Amino acid sequence: TSSVAAGYQLEFERVISNILDNSIFALKNIENPHVKIVVSTAGNGCKISINDNGKGISKSVLNLLGVERISTKDSSGNGIGILHAKRSIEGMGGNLEILSTENVGTQITIYLPSV
Secondary structure (H helix, E strand, O other), rough: OOOOHHHHHHHHHHHHOOOOOHHHHHHOOOOOEEEEEEEEEOOOEEEEEEEEOOOOOHHHHHHOOOOOOOOHHHHHHHOOOOHHHHHHHHHHEEEEEEEEOOOOEEEEEEEEEOO
């Protein structure tokens, strides 16, 4: 299945890069860190899941992700990565979901329609 992301290659690469950067940052000081990426078909489109076993995201921060600029990276983040990712994916006609549990990890799932 051909994904709509093909028409937005640079934008899509930035989205994936931002999500992976966040996952890698969350793995600092984690024993046996891992990031797992799974790409599969979903209906007529595709689904991309990025899972990590990092520090997770608190519920208070999770409620703001994708709604406003927010960073958990102290001074090293500008808080726009997930907001940009969500808006970009929605602009492609897709959906971005975030599930996270503190001290367990985070799963970000992107659904994109076919072209």
